[in-house]
Amino acid sequence: xxxxxxxxxRRELDYPYEHExxxxxxxxxxxxxxxxxxxxxxIACKTTWTPGRGQEYMLWNNVETKPYGFxxxxxxxxxxxxxxDSQKWVDATYEGPTLFDVAPEGDTLGKWMPDxxxxxxxxxxxxEVSEPVDVGTVMxxxxxxxxxxxxxxxxxxxxxxxxxxxxxxxxxxxxxxxxIVLIDPERxxxxxxxxxxxxxxxxxxNAVARISQKCIGCFPKVEAGYQPQCVxxxxxxxxxxxxxxxxxxxxxxxxxxxLVHVKKVALxxxxxxGLEPNVxxxxxIHVPRSFLRQMFGPGVDHALRTYERMRRGEEPxxxxxxxxxxxxxxxxxxxxxxxxxxxxxxxxxxxxxRVPLVEPYQERPHEDPALEVVRxxxx
Amino acid sequence: xxxRTLALALAAVxxxxxxxxxxxxxxxxxxxxxxxxPRADVWQEVPSMTVTLEGQTVTxxxxxxxxxxxxxxxxxxxxxxxxxxxxxxxxTEDRFQVVGRFSDAVxxxxxxxxxxxxxxxxxxxGDRVLILHWAAFRQENLDNGYxxxxxxxxxxxxxxxxxxxxxxxxxxxxxxxxxxxxxxxxKLFRKNTLNTPVREVVAEGFGTSTWxxxxxxxxxxxxxxxxWQVVIRRRFVExxxxxxxxxxxxxxxxxxxxxxxxxxxxxxxxxLGYAWIPLEVEAAP
Numbered sequence: 134x135x136x137x138x139x140x141x142x143r144r145e146l147d148y149p150y151e152h153e154x155x156x157x158x159x160x161x162x163x164x165x166x167x168x169x170x171x172x173x174x175x176i177a178c179k180t181t182w183t184p185g186r187g188q189e190y191m192l193w194n195n196v197e198t199k200p201y202g203f204x205x206x207x208x209x210x211x212x213x214x215x216x217x218d219s220q221k222w223v224d225a226t227y228e229g230p231t232l233f234d235v236a237p238e239g240d241t242l243g244k245w246m247p248d249x250x251x252x253x254x255x256x257x258x259x260x261e262v263s264e265p266v267d268v269g270t271v272m273x274x275x276x277x278x279x280x281x282x283x284x285x286x287x288x289x290x291x292x293x294x295x296x297x298x299x300x301x302x303x304x305x306x307x308x309x310x311x312x313i314v315l316i317d318p319e320r321x322x323x324x325x326x327x328x329x330x331x332x333x334x335x336x337x338x339n340a341v342a343r344i345s346q347k348c349i350g351c352f353p354k355v356e357a358g359y360q361p362q363c364v365x366x367x368x369x370x371x372x373x374x375x376x377x378x379x380x381x382x383x384x385x386x387x388x389x390x391x392l393v394h395v396k397k398v399a400l401x402x403x404x405x406x407g408l409e410p411n412v413x414x415x416x417x418i419h420v421p422r423s424f425l426r427q428m429f430g431p432g433v434d435h436a437l438r439t440y441e442r443m444r445r446g447e448e449p450x451x452x453x454x455x456x457x458x459x460x461x462x463x464x465x466x467x468x469x470x471x472x473x474x475x476x477x478x479x480x481x482x483x484x485x486x487r488v489p490l491v492e493p494y495q496e497r498p499h500e501d502p503a504l505e506v507v508r509x510x511x512x
Numbered sequence: 513x514x515x516r517t518l519a520l521a522l523a524a525v526x527x528x529x530x531x532x533x534x535x536x537x538x539x540x541x542x543x544x545x546x547x548x549x550p551r552a553d554v555w556q557e558v559p560s561m562t563v564t565l566e567g568q569t570v571t572x573x574x575x576x577x578x579x580x581x582x583x584x585x586x587x588x589x590x591x592x593x594x595x596x597x598x599x600x601x602x603x604t605e606d607r608f609q610v611v612g613r614f615s616d617a618v619x620x621x622x623x624x625x626x627x628x629x630x631x632x633x634x635x636x637x638g639d640r641v642l643i644l645h646w647a648a649f650r651q652e653n654l655d656n657g658y659x660x661x662x663x664x665x666x667x668x669x670x671x672x673x674x675x676x677x678x679x680x681x682x683x684x685x686x687x688x689x690x691x692x693x694x695x696x697x698x699k700l701f702r703k704n705t706l707n708t709p710v711r712e713v714v715a716e717g718f719g720t721s722t723w724x725x726x727x728x729x730x731x732x733x734x735x736x737x738x739x740w741q742v743v744i745r746r747r748f749v750e751x752x753x754x755x756x757x758x759x760x761x762x763x764x765x766x767x768x769x770x771x772x773x774x775x776x777x778x779x780x781x782x783x784l785g786y787a788w789i790p791l792e793v794e795a796a797p
Contacts, residue, residue, distance in 0.1 A: 184674050185694025186661060186682045239574030246776075249611040301573060301780040303719050318696035320722075323609055324779035326573060340610040341660060341682050342695040343649075343704060 137293060140380045141404040141430070142227035146234075149241060149298045158312035159290045159350050160377035160389045161364065162399045164415040164458065166440070167371040170196045170259070170283040174363035174372075178287075181362050182349065187341030190252050193348035194363045196285040200424065201258030204286075205251035205334050212332040212403060213427070215243040220405050222431045231407025232295060232332060241298050244329035252337070275419055282417040285371070287363060288335040288348035289402065289410030290314050296347070299330030311376070312411065313350040321345055332406045358479060359462050370459025375466065377411060386467040388454055388477075389413070396451055398436045398443075400429035415440060453490055461486035536790035537561050537766070539587035539594055541797065546588050546595035548732045550741035555597050558586040563768050565783040570633055571718045578783040579775040583618070583768050591760050591796045595745040596620050596644075598768065605735045606773025607652040608659055614773040615649035618733075618742050624756045626764035628788040634715040642756050643713040643721060644729050644744045648773070650709035651733045658682055658704075709733060710744050714754070718780065726753035748793075761795035 134147040178194035195204045203209065213220070220229035235243035262279045272278055290307075294314050297305045304320035305327060307313070316327070316336070321344040327336040328345055336347045351361030359365070360374040375389040383394040392399040392413065399413035416425045416433050418440060425433040443451045453470030457477050463485040465477035470490075477486040500507055540558060547554050563583050567575030583600040598618050609615040623630035624640040635641040653659060660682040661668055673680050675691035682695075683705050692698050703711070703723065710731035715721040728750055733742040748759040758764045765788035771777035 180674075183694070185691065186673065186676070186680065186686060188694060189661065189668070189670050239569065239572060239576045241572045246612045249613075252611065299573075301571070301719055302721070319699045321696075322779065325612065325614075326779065328612075338611050339695065340664060342700060343609055344696050344700060346696075 139293065139407055139409045141401050141409050142231070142407060143225055144227060146231050146293070146407050148233070148293050152293070153309070154292070154379055155307065155309050155312035157310065157376040158292065158378075158411055159355065159374070160393070160411040160413065161287070161361075161372060161374045162389060162392050162413045162415065162458075163285055164371045164455065165282055165284065165417040166415060167369045168196065168283040168285055169369055170198065170285075171368060172196055173366050173368050174285060177362040177366035178348075181351075183346075185339075185342075187339035188346070190255075191337045191339065191346065192255055193335070193337075193346075194285065194287045195255055196283050197255070198259050198261060198281050199284050199420075199428075200263055200281065201261045202284075203257060204255040205247040206254060206257065207251070208247070208332070208334045209403065209428075211245050212406065215245065215332070216405055220427075225431055227405050227407075227430070229405060231405065232330075233298075233407055242295055242330060244299070244326075246325065246329040247334060276421045277419040280420050282420055284414075285363070286333065286335070286402075287361075287412060288314065288350065289333055289408070289412045290348075290350055291411060292409035293407065295330040295332060295406070295408055296327035296336050299326040300324075301326060308352075311350075311352070311355060313352050313355065314347070315349055315352070316345055316347055318342075318344050318346075332403065332408070333410070355464065358464055360464055364459075365462045367459055373458045373465075375464055377413075384467070386469065388457060388465050388468045391450075391454060391468070396439055396448070397432055398439045398451065400432045400436055403428060404430045456488045456490055457486070460488045534787060534789060535561065536763075536792045537585060537587055539589040539791065539793045541760070541794040542588050542590055543796070544590075546590050546593055546745055548595075548730060548743050548745060550597055550599070550732060550734055550743045551736075554588070555586060555743075558588055558597070560584045560586045560599075561789070563785045563789065565768070565770055565785055568769075568780055568782050568784055571780060573779070573781050575775075575777065575781050575783060579772045579777075580770045580783050583770055583785075585768060587791065589760065589793050593745055593747050594758075594793065595743055596766075598742045598744070598770075599739055600770055601739050602735075602772055603738055604772070604774035605648070605740075607648045607735075608664070609647070609649040609773075609778075610659070610664060614771070614776060614778045615647050615652075616740060616773045617645060617647040617771040617777075618740070618744075619643050619645040619769045620744055620766055621769070622756045622758060622764060622766050622791070623788070624754070626757050626762065628765050628790075630765075630788075631717070632767060632786060632788060634718050634721065637716050640714055640716050640754070643715060644710055644731075644746055645713055646710045646731045646733055646742050646744050647771075648709075648733060648735075648740070650706075650711075651731075654707070654709055710746075712746070724753055726750055758791075758793065760793055763790060763792050765789060766791045 135151045137148045137152040183191045232242040262281045266279045304317045323343040364372040364374045377389045383390045401410045450470045453475040456475045466480045467478045479485045567578040586597040588595045606616045622642045677685045710729040712724040713721045729746040731744040767785040769782045769784035
């Protein structure tokens, strides 16, 4: 098997196919401190891509409550179970087994197949906190004693996708132009090897069409220079889609590179799978570190320190960039923070959006002496 | 890839061994038609051959322990068509291909070139095989109506599908370009609405199997008393498409694969006869 290099875990691994990195790699950053689980992304995705027969239970984008929410049931617990007890990081290098290392005899990688009912409860555990809270409990310190947070998920469009590795028909491919991973519906025979293989469970079977289907990264929008539906409809403005460079080709003015490689504030989800997932999360500040490290790897401490500095106003460029989230439907290939504004540029360096870091506002006194009235607190 | 090299090496070994004293299956000539029904009396008079099956252990994903170990094969010809009858014991009847569950199936493979040197691992580049694949889930659709949501989940409630007409039965109410986009497109739709439980596939090695544009093979499968009985029938020469070099008075080879849905068999997870079996087609007298 060819050997490939995974920068997220800083090691090589065996992958069934020769690898050449795509010209661009689709990537997304989500700030988990801002998600309120309104599910607008889920509905936007659903109405755009999965209103068909056999897709009733299918959510290419879902938002679940951690720690007790899952879609499908227990996907992350099963993932951790598969990888076993020796998931060891030495500094930033992962020395435990990846999914390819835990492959049973006769298979390409470690898999598990969700049951029909595993998919039936997309809102299980919603809003449940980690443990009961006594009446009168006050939480003023971080991390919180009792906690929960929302985890929005789409396909990670992995650099080394498990679905591609598992498909015996070569019906799944990673596009060289943007790294988006797609299932060819005409080659798919519904064997569901990809469903069993994807540790994030983002390949889903359509029992009526008899093929597996998955998030397509809204490729028609991306091809036209627009961000996906789940990004542009996000009312919390937690998401930014763009393209990530490999670590040796980082462009600090690329928004995704800046967040992931320069500031290292956004982290991959369960990088120990070895797949190099390309959705990156800014971890929530109120959650215990042990849980976050298990989920996002050892970069959590640095990410949270940087985010805290940003909150104190010590990271103006990062703070500025976060204002680009949700401010334009277009894909920002580069950005600049100048004079209290963040500017986004397209692929050709043309300005596409300019956002003030502080919106102009006017303060009016409570009493209006001319009219002898008291102003109500209305816009 | 290493596994392909291994496959070819193994294929050579198997091809070599099959050339030894392998008994041939004779497709006897019968003038008055080839019954599709596997329970037809005619089949009781046709000699039967036992093919031993083993788990597919050449390429991943594999079957390390075969749950179906043998299948009985018979063949008849009327000079234009050939019909195979395949009977095997399977204690579980799996007629659906749904979330996490798989269908029983059987396939007959014939090389385009009538030689036992064609790799038994579904051919090789330039060395094509024809695969006639019957599946229980397709039979179920024909026998009892398409396995639509309302059939799979009788109590399911769904308010509205924006692109289809009420009452939303698949496939009838989804035959428009907007709705088709959500269920895999027109080609897939055509595959799902074929009026036969047998699909015709060509392959030139593992992972290359592809539906033929022309799909005229017929078949019928019946499950009774813990056994599947399946008939697969095809013309030797179909028009407007490629065909193996076979026909009345000729000798070629075949082998068989069986899938046990309950055991998780699908795709490469199958049990198969690892040696080409000679197939002698009787000419009209």
